[in-house]
Amino acid sequence: MDTENLVPAELRQLIRTGKWQDPTSGVCAGYVQANLVILPKEYAFHFLLFCVRNPKPCPILDVLEPGIPNPRIASGADLRTDLPKYRVYEHGNMKGEVSDITEFFNDQMVSFLLGCSFSFERALIRAGVPVRNIEEGKNVSMYITNIECEPCGPFHPPLVVTMRPMSPAQAVRATQITTRFHLTHGAPVHIGEPAEIGIRNLSKPDFGDPVTIKEGEIPVFWACGVTSILAVTSEDIPFVITHSPGHMFVSDLRDEDLTIL
Amino acid sequence: MDTENLVPAELRQLIRTGKWQDPTSGVCAGYVQANLVILPKEYAFHFLLFCVRNPKPCPILDVLEPGIPNPRIASGADLRTDLPKYRVYEHGNMKGEVSDITEFFNDQMVSFLLGCSFSFERALIRAGVPVRNIEEGKNVSMYITNIECEPCGPFHPPLVVTMRPMSPAQAVRATQITTRFHLTHGAPVHIGEPAEIGIRNLSKPDFGDPVTIKEGEIPVFWACGVTSILAVTSEDIPFVITHSPGHMFVSDLRDEDLTIL
Numbered sequence: 214m215d216t217e218n219l220v221p222a223e224l225r226q227l228i229r230t231g232k233w234q235d236p237t238s239g240v241c242a243g244y245v246q247a248n249l250v251i252l253p254k255e256y257a258f259h260f261l262l263f264c265v266r267n268p269k270p271c272p273i274l275d276v277l278e279p280g281i282p283n284p285r286i287a288s289g290a291d292l293r294t295d296l297p298k299y300r301v302y303e304h305g306n307m308k309g310e311v312s313d314i315t316e317f318f319n320d321q322m323v324s325f326l327l328g329c330s331f332s333f334e335r336a337l338i339r340a341g342v343p344v345r346n347i348e349e350g351k352n353v354s355m356y357i358t359n360i361e362c363e364p365c366g367p368f369h370p371p372l373v374v375t376m377r378p379m380s381p382a383q384a385v386r387a388t389q390i391t392t393r394f395h396l397t398h399g400a401p402v403h404i405g406e407p408a409e410i411g412i413r414n415l416s417k418p419d420f421g422d423p424v425t426i427k428e429g430e431i432p433v434f435w436a437c438g439v440t441s442i443l444a445v446t447s448e449d450i451p452f453v454i455t456h457s458p459g460h461m462f463v464s465d466l467r468d469e470d471l472t473i474l
Numbered sequence: 475m476d477t478e479n480l481v482p483a484e485l486r487q488l489i490r491t492g493k494w495q496d497p498t499s500g501v502c503a504g505y506v507q508a509n510l511v512i513l514p515k516e517y518a519f520h521f522l523l524f525c526v527r528n529p530k531p532c533p534i535l536d537v538l539e540p541g542i543p544n545p546r547i548a549s550g551a552d553l554r555t556d557l558p559k560y561r562v563y564e565h566g567n568m569k570g571e572v573s574d575i576t577e578f579f580n581d582q583m584v585s586f587l588l589g590c591s592f593s594f595e596r597a598l599i600r601a602g603v604p605v606r607n608i609e610e611g612k613n614v615s616m617y618i619t620n621i622e623c624e625p626c627g628p629f630h631p632p633l634v635v636t637m638r639p640m641s642p643a644q645a646v647r648a649t650q651i652t653t654r655f656h657l658t659h660g661a662p663v664h665i666g667e668p669a670e671i672g673i674r675n676l677s678k679p680d681f682g683d684p685v686t687i688k689e690g691e692i693p694v695f696w697a698c699g700v701t702s703i704l705a706v707t708s709e710d711i712p713f714v715i716t717h718s719p720g721h722m723f724v725s726d727l728r729d730e731d732l733t734i735l
Binding site: 273276278 | 511515518519522523527534537539624626627653656670734
């Protein structure tokens, strides 16, 4: 199957009918993929405000009214069935990983779709900037930093970042390119010295895989959507559903729809 | 008094002590001014989501938790006393215009500060683009269009726009400049033909004053914060407080803090 050239509606149909259960990296090239968070409505105002206050890690692509599972950014889609894998948490403990959340969804549930870095990675590659995790066929390196997010109500995680190594000149170019993608994390949050943001060892990421850092390269850090997952999987939140890592929602938006320039 | 060079904390102190009751246009040059909307918390999620869905007319500068009157974007400020004039509405009917809302504010009230066009007007002037309303000492021309906002819950106003006439070449430059100011309405929503967006007569604005359109100039339209006021002053909303037109909140943010590039 030519998965790179699937259109999103086709992929969602495959997922909904149980014919696709894999990660979505590299699928439907050029279309925006999203992180999913579903919360009870009593937490919705504070979580929406948390995202508004922290737009770099939590760029809002779509938020739906309570009980509505149909995103505005994907025609005919249903968030209860159209992701390959979900995780269900109670008070921060993962209770299960499922391929359909219809039984958990009701008129109290509010769904959030947040930008992910796949969009800007394609733009970097087109510009000749290396994306080492893709070159090496790995998951991107992610680290929990000592940077506090702007808190809101029960949501107060540290900022999680992704790291991509590159030359200083490429870091400048990557900053220009990702500035355009303000709805998929935007410009880097840090360049260079990892210790300054509380990262002790680049070869031991908190999530994902370590990647090769070549001679003369510096680490470039972007805010990461996993920040939102840390925010909602705390013991203060009785119930939450998220996508499973790498198993994203694929929308009808194109990467270029998200650029500011 | 050198009002242009007042710092915001000084102006807010003058307002709080009853020594300033005038409009804020041109005051504290270089600092961001904001539209104010205060609603009961039962409407807060839907109104916040309305703003998220309509970022051009309703760019979010700050939103506060229920009962909190102290914005994060102005040190020591109090939204109950630090605007020169407020309007209080019940079910869309204006019940009064006051200089202090302490008696109306309680732990149920949620405050929203939304961007206004003063920031980008200064940037246009610095770039040599005419801002006719300022040249002529008038309020900007505003029009209710036939463009529907993305609705959310009880909030479903038409888009309100401001209009500034200029040459086609200046319209291109103005588009570039205001693109940077995505938190104060951003790029134009329309250039040229008013009838296409439902405006019949440029010399009869729905709000503000008509301005001179010179030979060879075209009208350039930006989304306007008055859209948010139309949204909340409907009969569906039992109680809301807003700033009085032109009597804005002056924050500690500088115009350049809001630019994306």
